[in-house]
Amino acid sequence: MKTYSENSTKAPEPLFGKAYKGPYSHIDGNDQNTLTDTPSIEELLQRNADLWRGCDMAGQGVHGRSTGYPQLDEILPGRGWPQNGLLEIISPQWGMGELQLLIPLMRSVIEQGQWILWISPPHLLYAPALVQAGINTDQVLVVNLETACKDALWSMEKALQTKNCGLVLAWQTWLPGKVLRRLQLAAESGSTLGVLFKHRDSKYSPSRIRLQLKGSSSDINNFNEAEVTVVKARGNFRPLTTRLQLYQHHS
Template sequence: MYSTMPISNTNPGLNSGPNPRLDSLLKTPCLWRGSQYQLTHGAAQSGELSGLHTGYPALDACLPWQGWPAHALVEIITPQWGSGELQLVLPLLRRLSAEGKWILWVSPPCLPYAPGLRLAGVDTRQIVVVKAGATHVRTLWSIEKALQNRACALVLAWPGHLTGRHIRRLQLAASTGQTLGVLFHQRNIRHSASVLRMRVASSEDALQVAILKARGSYRRDTVTLARGLP
């Protein structure tokens, strides 16, 4: 039951004027509010919100940025390495390397196969592979520093074990360094601060890409892409 008596404001602090702490919180780039959806969606449609084309029109159409989000953290979740996860970023690797931009690979599970990358049109001279060492702390430190470095256009990283706190910190680093970071891992962290989270599954002739989260959109699409070089 609810009282019919009007609710009075007896707390003078609620109407005491501007709140600097609240204003500072609302300006935090990691904070997203539901009211931003229409702004984000409209900006993407008008071209004001720029993204980096994935090279797959069907995938671009499902993302608010019409491509990869710029200056942000992306998670690609896969059940096992070699499930087609690198195929998703091949068009971007090709384009960025052709533009002479640096691409860092941090702690990949296997050494990148240079002849295969060159066959896909990637200029391997623009790729730097960082072996961060055996410790988890050193790997995360290397990823964070790479994301903060504006000389890097793209950071691909295999961090191993991750927590929500780690992802928040890496997302902030990507925003600060204005770098796109892609994390490959095998566990779905539900409460993640990343801007985009996807799951990849493969069959003999197709990739199934499920969009688990895309900041600024309520859509949860699954896209089927053909295997092979795009």
């Protein structure tokens, strides 16, 4: 094995320097700054969303978009939703508060002038409810339920690649890993967040984050409450669970 001594005239090639600079250089901000005042390793680790230390949740810095639910932010890597990628929300049946979770995100997407695409929601999307939640329906597009699955996936991929769509919501109960991988890549290339609503969890999904929703019991006092488990998230080393109040965002 070849080793480099300190006296060696030829400095070792940096192993990671190049690999991590390319697509994520924007996270580092201005390149010149990083050259002049070299940041500490701590800072570098905190700023880069693709680097994490498995043992430390708190030290990962803030690079996510806030979910609007402090308890949920607490257990998500980067303290919020990721900037892009695929998100899976698993609820045994529809209506368990899965949309409620995303309302603060939808609002911020609309405020940024981006569009929200709903791909074949299981029922009629009800406009008055969106307006009540503070979501401008002018920037909402719906692809009908009757659309063929192939076409729905195609539209989802295209929408994820388009920068104008800030959020793509799709209801697909089962998708093969290959398709999910493709969607994940599309979302990364368009820096768009895609959300898949599913009934069942699939273990080897390449999605960035998988959330499991569990409804409260039929106790009237707990109507607002929902239990959210982060089954998997890039950056989390074990599933974390929290309880949160869903209906605090109603205006």
